[in-house]
Amino acid sequence: MKLTQNNKSRWMWLLILPYGGLLLPFLYARRTPEIFGVPFFYWYQFVWVFLTAALTGIVYWRTR
Amino acid sequence: MQLLHSSAFLVFLAILAAVSVLGFLGARWKRGDLDQLDEWGLGGRQFGTLITWFLVGGDFYTAYTIIAVPALVFGTGAMGFFALPYTIIVYPFVFLAMPRLWSVARKHGYITPADFVQGRYGSRTLATLVAITGITATMPYIALQLAGMGAVLAQLGLTGNSWVQQDLPLVIAFLVLALYTYSSGLRAPAIIAIVKDILIYVVVIAAIVIIPAKAGGYSHIFSAADAVWSRHSTASLILLPKDYTAYASLALGSALAAFMYPHTVTTMLASSSGQVIRRNAVLLPAYTFLLGLIALFGVVAVAAGIHPATSSGVVPELMTRFFSPWFTGLAFAAIALAAMVPAAIMSIGAANLFTRSIYRAWFRPQATAQQESRVAKNVSFGVKFGALLFVFTSSHDFVINLQLLGGIWILQTFPAITFGLWRRIFHHQALIAGWAVGMVTGTSMAAALRLHSSVFAINIGGTSVRLYAGIWALMANIVVVWLTSMLLDRAGIQRNHDETAHADYQEQDAVSELPVKTMAS
Numbered sequence: 001m002k003l004t005q006n007n008k009s010r011w012m013w014l015l016i017l018p019y020g021g022l023l024l025p026f027l028y029a030r031r032t033p034e035i036f037g038v039p040f041f042y043w044y045q046f047v048w049v050f051l052t053a054a055l056t057g058i059v060y061w062r063t064r
Numbered sequence: 065m066q067l068l069h070s071s072a073f074l075v076f077l078a079i080l081a082a083v084s085v086l087g088f089l090g091a092r093w094k095r096g097d098l099d100q101l102d103e104w105g106l107g108g109r110q111f112g113t114l115i116t117w118f119l120v121g122g123d124f125y126t127a128y129t130i131i132a133v134p135a136l137v138f139g140t141g142a143m144g145f146f147a148l149p150y151t152i153i154v155y156p157f158v159f160l161a162m163p164r165l166w167s168v169a170r171k172h173g174y175i176t177p178a179d180f181v182q183g184r185y186g187s188r189t190l191a192t193l194v195a196i197t198g199i200t201a202t203m204p205y206i207a208l209q210l211a212g213m214g215a216v217l218a219q220l221g222l223t224g225n226s227w228v229q230q231d232l233p234l235v236i237a238f239l240v241l242a243l244y245t246y247s248s249g250l251r252a253p254a255i256i257a258i259v260k261d262i263l264i265y266v267v268v269i270a271a272i273v274i275i276p277a278k279a280g281g282y283s284h285i286f287s288a289a290d291a292v293w294s295r296h297s298t299a300s301l302i303l304l305p306k307d308y309t310a311y312a313s314l315a316l317g318s319a320l321a322a323f324m325y326p327h328t329v330t331t332m333l334a335s336s337s338g339q340v341i342r343r344n345a346v347l348l349p350a351y352t353f354l355l356g357l358i359a360l361f362g363v364v365a366v367a368a369g370i371h372p373a374t375s376s377g378v379v380p381e382l383m384t385r386f387f388s389p390w391f392t393g394l395a396f397a398a399i400a401l402a403a404m405v406p407a408a409i410m411s412i413g414a415a416n417l418f419t420r421s422i423y424r425a426w427f428r429p430q431a432t433a434q435q436e437s438r439v440a441k442n443v444s445f446g447v448k449f450g451a452l453l454f455v456f457t458s459s460h461d462f463v464i465n466l467q468l469l470g471g472i473w474i475l476q477t478f479p480a481i482t483f484g485l486w487r488r489i490f491h492h493q494a495l496i497a498g499w500a501v502g503m504v505t506g507t508s509m510a511a512a513l514r515l516h517s518s519v520f521a522i523n524i525g526g527t528s529v530r531l532y533a534g535i536w537a538l539m540a541n542i543v544v545v546w547l548t549s550m551l552l553d554r555a556g557i558q559r560n561h562d563e564t565a566h567a568d569y570q571e572q573d574a575v576s577e578l579p580v581k582t583m584a585s
Contacts, residue, residue, distance in 0.1 A: 015156035022149035023312040029142070029303040037283025041302050045148045046356050052152050053349040056159050060342050 011062040018052040073220055075393030079263070080237070080400060083256050087244030090251040101436045104249035105175055105416045106334045113343045115254060116335040119409075120344060121351045122257025123331050124151075124322070125264070127212035127403035128205070128467075130358055134382075135375040137362025141289070141299040143307055145359055149315040151352040154322050159345035162323060163338030164485040164569045170333075171568045176413070177329050177481045178421040184484040185492035186560030188425050193499055194477045195421030198326045201470035202414045205325070206407050206451035207463045210234060211376065213403035214455070216396045219380035231456060237400070238407075242448045245408045246441050250334055253408040260405050261351075263398035267383075267391075268354050271361070275386050279368050288367035306530070310519040313532040321475040321534065324482075326413025327406060338571045374460070407448065415443035465515040472510060472518070472534040476502035479538075479545050485569065491559055494549035502541030509533035 021027070028044040035043050094110060096103035111119060129147070136144030165180060174180045178198065182191035217233050244252045276282050286301065293299040303311055322328055335341055358379075365378045372381050383395045419440040424431045431439075455463065480495045509520040510533050520533045553559075 012160070015159065018153050018156055019316075022153055023316055025303050025308040025311050026305070029305070029308065031302050034283075037281060037286055039286060039302060041142060042145070042360070045145070045152075046353065048149070048152050049349050049353045049356065052155060053346055056155060056349075057346045059159070060346055064339075 008063045011059050014055045014059050017055055018048060021048055021051070072389040072393035072396070075390045076220060076397045076400070079259075079394065079397035083259055083401060083404075084240050084244065086255050086259070087241070087248060087252040090244065090248035090255045093248075093251050093255060098247075098249055099434045099437050101175055101416065101419065101433060101440055102173070104437045105412055105440055106330065107250040107254055109170060109334055110336050111254065111334050111340070112336055113340050113347070115258075116331065116340050116344050117347050118258045118261050119254045119334065120328070120331045120348055121261045122253065122402070122405040123327055123409045124348075124406075125351050125355055125402070126209055126406040127216075127399050128208040128406075129355065130264075130399055130402055131212045131215055131376050131379050132208075133355065133359045134362035134365065135378045137359050138365050138378045139299065139362075139375060141293045141301055141363075142303040143299075143311060144362060145303075146311050146314045146318070147359055148352065148356045149312075150318040150322075151355055152349060153315065154319040155345045155348060155352075157319060158323055158332075158348075159342055161482055161485055162332045162341045162345075163571065165329070165481075166333055166335065166338050166341055167571045168485075168564050168568045172564065175330075175333060176326060176417045176420055177324065177477070178417055181480050181484065182421070182425070183563045184488060185480075185495065186562060187492035187496070190480060190492050190496050190499075191421050192425060193496065194480055195417040197473050197477050197499075197503075198324075198417050199414045201474040202326055202410050203447070203451060203454065204463050204466035204470050205327075206410045206414075206448065207454045207458075208467050209403040209407040209410075210238065210451055210455045211460055211463060213237065213400050215374075215376040216380055216399045219377065219384060220393075220396060234455075235452065237404070238448055238452055241404050241408060242411075242445050245411060245448075246445055249441075250330065250409065250412055253405045253412075254334075256401060256408075257405045260398060260401035263394065264402060265354065267395045267398050268357050270391065271383075271386070271395075272357050275361075275364055275382070278386055279364055285364055285367040289363045292366050310530045310532065313535040314518070317475055317532040317534040317538065318471065320478055320482075320538070321471055324474045324477050325410075326417050327410040330409055330413040330416065376460070407451070411444040411447040411451075412440075414447050415440040418443045468515060468518050469507065469510055472506035472537060473503060475534040475538050476506065476541055479542055488559075488562055489549070490545050491549040491552040491557070493552055493557070494545045494547075497548045498541040498543075498545030501544045502537040505540045506533050506537030509536060 022045065029041055031039045031041065033040055091098065094108060096108040098104045102109060133144065133147045168174065169180060172183050174183060176195065178191045178195035181194050182188065214234055276285060279285055290301040293301055323332065332341055361379055361382055365382050368382065368385065370378060370381050370385065372378050380396070383392050387395060419436050423439050424436060428435065476499050479490070479498055483489060510518060513520060513533070518533050519530050520536055521528045521530045522536065
C-alpha cells in the first residue's frame with residue numbers, strides 16, 4: 001500500500017515541467033528558429049499547451 | 065444612430081434572443097429543488113466531464129479576456145502574451161488542488177472557498193475576510209464584462225448621444241441575464257456556456273483561416289508588426305531581457321489567483337466528482353490554445369494598421385474589417401455571450417459568499433435552506449446592477465484599475481485557501497496577519513505605481529528586481545504567516561476546532577460518492 005502510494009506520487013513530479021518550461025523566459029525569448037514565419041517565442045509557448053495537456057494526461061492515467 | 069449593418073445586427077439579436085430562452089428553460093434541466101443553495105448555486109453538484117468542460121471554458125475565458133488580451137498584445141507586443149503561459153500553468157495546479165477542495169466541500173456541504181476556510185480553521189473572521197476579498201475582487205470583474213459587451217454594442221452601431229441609444233441595450237441585456245440567473249441559478253450559464261463556447265471556436269477557427277489569408281500570411285504579419293513595434297519604446301515583438309521576471313511573475317501570480325476567485329471555484333464545486341476535475345485539467349488547455357490564437361489578433365491588428373479609438377476596440381474593429389456582416393454579427397454575439405456567462409457565474413459566486421459567510425455567519429446562524437437561497441438570489445441580482453451602475457458612473461480606466469487591484473487582492477487569499485487543502489500547518493490568526501500584510505503591501509505598491517502598471521521594482525543588492533506586485537505581496541504574506549504561526553504556537557495560543565478529517569480530502573470511492581440526493585437539513 002505504502003509502495004503504490006509512493007509510486008503514484010512519483011508521477012506527480014511531471015507536473016513541475018510546465019512551470020520550468022514557461023517561467024524561465026530566457027529559454028525562449030528568441031526570434032529564431034521560425035516556423036511558417038511565426039517567431040520561436042510564440043510557437044514555443046503554443047507547443048507547451050499540448051505538452052502540458054499530455055503530461056497532465058499521463059499523470060491522470062498513472063494515478064487513477 | 066447608424067447601425068453597422070442590418071444583417072450583422074439581426075444575427076446578433078437572434079442568437080441573443082434564442083439563448084435567453086435557453087436560460088429560462090435551464091431551471092428545468094436536471095431538475096432539482098432550487099430552494100436549496102446547492103441546487104441554485106452549484107447546479108446540484110452533478111455536472112459531468114463534458115458539461116464541466118463547457119462551463120469552465122465559458123466561465124474562465126471571458127469577454128474581457130477576448131477583448132483585453134489582444135488589446136494588451138496590440139499595445140505592448142510580447143509582454144501581453146503572458147496570458148498564454150498563465151492559462152497553461154494554471155492546470156497542473158487545478159489538477160492537484162481542486163479535487164481536494166471538491167472532496168472536502170462535498171463531504172461538508174461547502175459551497176464557497178470561505179466555507180472551507182471556516183470549516184478547516186474554525187475562524188469566522190478569517191472566513192469573512194476571504195469572502196469579502198472574493199466579493200470585492202469580483203465586482204470590478206463583472207463590470208469589465210459589461211464593458212466588454214459595451215465595446216461590441218458600440219461597434220454594432222448602438223451608440224449615440226442619448227441614454228436610450230447608448231446604455232439601454234446594455235441595460236436590457238443585463239436585465240434578461242439577471243432574471244434568468246435569478247430563476248435558474250447556475251444551470252442557466254451552464255447551458256448558455258455550451259452555445260458560447262461552440263460559437264467562439266467557430267469564430268476563432270474562421271479567423272485564423274480568413275484573416276492571415278487576407279492580411280498576407282503570418283510571415284508578413286509578424287514582420288509588419290515588428291516594424292511598427294520597433295519604432296516604439298513600449299512594445300517589442302520578442303520579450304526583452306528586462307521584462308523576463310515581470311513576464312514570469314505575472315503568469316505565475318495570475319495562475320495562482322485564477323482559482324481563488326468565487327466564480328472559478330463555483331464551477332469546480334459544481335462538478336460531479338474529483339475525477340471530473342482531473343479530466344478537465346487535461347482537456348481544458350484546448351481553450352488555452354484558442355486564447356493564444358486570440359492573443360495573436362493583437363499582432364494581426366498592428367500589422368493591419370488598425371487604429372481603434374480605445375484599446376478595447378481592437379478586436380471588434382478587426383472583425384468588422386475582415387468578416388462578412390452576418391459573420392461579424394455571429395462573432396459579436398459570441399463575445400456578448402462570453403460576457404454574460406461569466407457575469408452570471410461571478411454574481412452567483414459572490415452571492416454564495418455573501419449568503420454563507422456574511423448573512424448566515426453574522427446575522428442568521430439558524431437560516432433555513434430556503435432563506436439562504438432567497439438571499440443568494442437577491443444578492444446575485446443586486447450584484448449585477450451594482451456592476452451596471454459602476455460601469456455607467458465610473459471611467460473605464462477606473463474599472464480596469466480596480467480589476468487590477470482585485471487580482472492582487474484575491475491572490476492574498478491563496479495561503480488561507482490552498483495550504484489548508486493538504487495540512488493545517490498554519491495558525492488561523494497567522495493567516496489573518498499574513499492576509500492583512502499582503503493586502504497592504506499589494507495595494508500600496510499598486511498605488512505607488514499609480515495603477516498604471518502592476519509590475520513593481522525592488523532594489524535587491526544593487527539589482528532592480530521587477531515582479532508582479534501580487535507576487536511581492538504574496539511573498540510578504542507567506543513570510544508573515546509562517547513566522548507568526550510559529551510565534552503563536554510557541555506562545556501556546558490555542559488553535560480552533562478543525563471539523564474536517566484527513567480522509568475528507570480524498571475521494572474514497574467515486575461511485576459511492578456520486579450524488580445520493582440527500583435531504584439537506
